[in-house]
Amino acid sequence: EPEVTQTPSHQVTQMGQEVILRCVPISNHLYFYWYRQILGQKVEFLVSFYNNEISEKSEIFDDQFSVERPDGSNFTLKIRSTKLEDSAMYFCASKAQGENSPLHFGNGTRLTVT
Amino acid sequence: AQSVTQPDIHITVSEGASLELRCNYSYGATPYLFWYVQSPGQGLQLLLKYFSGDTLVQGIKGFEAEFKRSQSSFNLRKPSVHWSDAAEYFCAVRNTGGFKTIFGAGTRLFVKA
Numbered sequence: 001e002p003e004v005t006q007t008p009s010h011q012v013t014q015m016g017q018e019v020i021l022r023c024v025p026i027s028n029h030l031y032f033y034w035y036r037q038i039l040g041q042k043v044e045f046l047v048s049f050y051n052n053e054i055s056e057k058s059e060i061f062d063d064q065f066s067v068e069r070p071d072g073s074n075f076t077l078k079i080r081s082t083k084l085e086d087s088a089m090y091f092c093a094s095k096a097q098g099e100n101s102p103l104h105f106g107n108g109t110r111l112t113v114t
Numbered sequence: 115a116q117s118v119t120q121p122d123i124h125i126t127v128s129e130g131a132s133l134e135l136r137c138n139y140s141y142g143a144t145p146y147l148f149w150y151v152q153s154p155g156q157g158l159q160l161l162l163k164y165f166s167g168d169t170l171v172q173g174i175k176g177f178e179a180e181f182k183r184s185q186s187s188f189n190l191r192k193p194s195v196h197w198s199d200a201a202e203y204f205c206a207v208r209n210t211g212g213f214k215t216i217f218g219a220g221t222r223l224f225v226k227a
Contacts, residue, residue, distance in 0.1 A: 004157075093158075
């Protein structure tokens with residue numbers, strides 16, 4: 001069964017540094033998402049992306065965050081200047097066409113900001 | 115605004131016992147409803163989904179869920195729990211025509227021998 005893959009599985013960075021989290025969604029999916037889960041807390045929606053543009057974003061997704069689909073297969077999340085509170089598990093998800101299609105998640109990237 | 119409430123932070127059941135995990139949602143119309151499971155260090159795996167029609171839906175791993183419009187609930191059930199079911203369970207909702215799926219806070223299931 002096709003999978004969403006995320007790299008790296010764990011990223012450690014210093015406060016103020018830029019990080020790029022990478023995702024390869026399922027190939028025929030058209031909708032792409034990033035979610036965040038701070039340790040022990042709920043899974044929070046960050047952003048959705050469709051037709052090469054952001055379709056919806058949350059209050060968490062401020063100017064420090066950006067997403068890109070640079071080459072038709074990868075879907076990236078960039079954090080420009082990381083803060084300690086950005087430490088979390090970041091999940092990428094993709095969805096097929098069709099209103100009732102569910103999200104398919106990757107295994108996540110654990111980001112640790114020191 | 116949409117919201118999803120899972121009132122139980124954690125639940126402990128004995129292996130072989132039945133399980134019910136509660137989920138309530140707040141939304142004006144009938145949304146799309148999902149249950150996901152997350153094992154430690156893993157992503158979220160879809161257990162089942164409800165869109166319309168029969169209010170009792172079957173999922174993978176022997177799970178089922180029942181949509182009750184009058185109670186705005188979508189509780190997850192399993193008749194006999196196995197030790198491998200120990201995980202975190204998330205209820206989720208997406209409004210019709212929307213892009214965003216919102217998750218509840220999760221219920222951690224512990225299974226004792």
